[in-house]
Amino acid sequence: MLLGTSSGAGKSWLATALCRWYSDQGLRVAPFKAQNMSNNARVVPGPGGAMGEIGSAQYFQALAARAEPEVRMNPLLLKPEADTRSQVVCMGQVSAELGAMPWHARSARVWPQIAAALDALRAENDLLVIEGAGSPAEINLYASDIVNLRVAQHAQARCLLVTDIDRGGAFAHLYGTWALLPEAQRALIHGFVLNKFRGDAALLAPAPQKLQDLTGVPTVATIPMQWRHGLPEEDGLFDERSRAAGAVHTSVAVMTCPHISNLDEFQALRNLPGLRLLWARSPADLAGLGASDWVILPGSKATAADLAWLRAQGLDQAIAAHAARGGMLLGLCGGLQMLGEALIDSAGIDGNAPGLGLLPLVTRFAPTKTLRRTRVRFPTLQGAWAALSGVQASGYEIHHGQTVWHPAMVAGGDAARELIPGLAWQNAAGNVLGLYLHGLLEDPAVLQALFRCAIQVPTLESVFDGLARVADSCFAPGVLQALIAPAA
Incomplete structure (x- = not known):
């Protein structure tokens, strides 16, 4: 599972890259994001042959995984209509009833459908690449969380925590996010990822080691800024x-x-x-x-x-x-x-x-x-x-x-x-x-x-292959294999 210290940290990009990398290893792979908030949507098959909507990010992740995109990969999609109102799409279809419900009540109502979609995809595939939303350390949302820690805990997912180092404060973001997590969920974090790095990686020392000393979590990848990776931007306009x-x-x-x-x-x-x-x-x-x-x-x-x-x-x-x-x-x-x-x-x-x-x-x-x-x-x-x-x-x-x-x-x-x-x-x-x-x-x-x-x-296939090559070159040797190894 890819968690982030904030929106825009690079979860979607990296999830897409890992979908293709693990598919290249001969595994049957599918993406999953419990709840997405985006007005970028794609039409895909849903239950009973009806067509439905999912977020574009999961659509592209499915293609990268060489899987048929479908509504279970993004069971809840929120399409903003105003600063305080969104159209709610559940299992591919607009639900006026859910749209009228308060946030906390809605979360309790939709979790059984989210869990069922997650469990079914887990049963049908060798591996799920799961994407979180925003940050898992939004302590005001713990009680109603259905997309970050609750999903990670339900799936017992091995999680990577991704941060945007180009914004500055990356090590504080990583440490602060880790520190705010409940202790049981901290154990799910298997590595930190520094994304959007520009410069000489040697200059990062000794910060990664100090961070590991504080948290017990290694920094497993430093990914250079990818200006021209070829994927659509999920949350904003192209730079x-x-x-x-x-x-x-x-x-x-x-x-x-x-x-x-x-x-x-x-x-x-x-x-x-x-x-x-x-x-x-x-x-x-x-x-x-x-x-x-x-x-x-x-x-x-x-x-x-x-x-x-x-x-x-x-x-x-x-x-x-x-x-x-x-x-x-x-x-x-x-x-x-x-x-x-x-x-x-x-x-x-x-x-x-x-x-x-x-x-x-x-x-x-x-x-x-x-x-x-x-x-x-x-x-x-x-x-x-x-x-x-x-x-x-x-x-x-x-x-x-x-x-x-x-x-x-x-x-x-x-x-x-x-x-x-x-x-x-x-x-x-x-x-x-x-x-x-x-x-x-x-x-x-x-x-x-x-x-x-x-x-x-340029074809999407060439884009996905390029993303997989970047991931392969940036992760420490053996890390991606270890993330899917059977538990000892």
């Missing part, structure tokens, strides 16, 4: 320092709305040589874009609220101006909904709002969420997006809204096209494209069609 070097042929500006969701699907763009990925928060961020550059309206957990934010920043006018001069504009899921004329919410899901008016569409929100994997073949497209004509693409859908033509505008002769019924639309000029297909920009066929100058689209 600008991770941008690939080289001559830039295309800039892609992603609107960074307060409730942006599924931002992990843009990591594939970050990996492309010659492409500059920008996070746009003001009209100035779009000022230098040309007609061959892109603006993306991404998914949103609160589409109406994010539309209001765009207008408050003046970004609605900047987006319209980019489209008017022929610039490429892509709306994905919530971004597609924003491109239309209106959002209508009689069910109290998201809110009513006028759209940007760049496609003649109306979106009505429904209580039932659409969750499915989708495979399509694009028909003939016009204009700037013509490279997608005939391309077959795979992705997934996660949306409450159902989008249709604006009847009055269509009757009035608007010449926009519905490319794929209920899924994709294009304006008459050909430069504005909106669709519900998340994962479009992760599909190698799509990337090759759109960026013909790209030398090679």
Whole structure:
């Protein structure tokens, strides 16, 4: 199990690396995280063949483990809707009942399902790589913990405690976290990991030994900063320092709305040589874009609220101006909904709002969420997006809204096209494209069609293999083998 001294310490990255490393040893491996809090989600199989949602981190960890992603790997997913409210997804499905419950009562209610998922995965696999959340030393949460110490104790997991040394104070973080753990749980900590290190590792001495003298726990790995590891960031935007070097042929500006969701699907763009990925928060961020550059309206957990934010920043006018001069504009899921004329919410899901008016569409929100994997073949497209004509693409859908033509505008002769019924639309000029297909920009066929100058689209398999090599080189000899050895 990977525990951390804080969020962002590197648990998800390292769990993914270890999933691939242990899979390479011939073991049947699966990931597990009892509770994740993220608006980055993937559609995977659930009980009875129904499709459900899990956090993107566990989705990628499953792929790294060469396992089929499924809802038991992340039985509880919290999708923030505001600072004090989250949509609760239990075993892949939205639960309004759990969402209305107080935190402590919810924990007691869901633990049996979490334990059952954990036990079933343990029985079906040689090894689980379990990820904690935040820090296990949040003493205000001990009584309701269902993701850190309770999971570790239930599974009798051999735990590594990971810290971000780049932030400073790493040894204090490690010691303080260890000291706050109940004594029974301290015994589960088998090693400390210093992550995101920059510099000469010899300069760390004598701190690791002093820490071991205080705790009895060795420092088993010092992992260098990995700016370009190739995995999506789980909890935040990509660091600008991770941008690939080289001559830039295309800039892609992603609107960074307060409730942006599924931002992990843009990591594939970050990996492309010659492409500059920008996070746009003001009209100035779009000022230098040309007609061959892109603006993306991404998914949103609160589409109406994010539309209001765009207008408050003046970004609605900047987006319209980019489209008017022929610039490429892509709306994905919530971004597609924003491109239309209106959002209508009689069910109290998201809110009513006028759209940007760049496609003649109306979106009505429904209580039932659409969750499915989708495979399509694009028909003939016009204009700037013509490279997608005939391309077959795979992705997934996660949306409450159902989008249709604006009847009055269509009757009035608007010449926009519905490319794929209920899924994709294009304006008459050909430069504005909106669709519900998340994962479009992760599909190698799509990337090759759109960026013909790209030398090679890096694959997830190459990313996972690279992570495993880093883990293999950074852990002390024999540590990874010892973590899975039978108890003496």
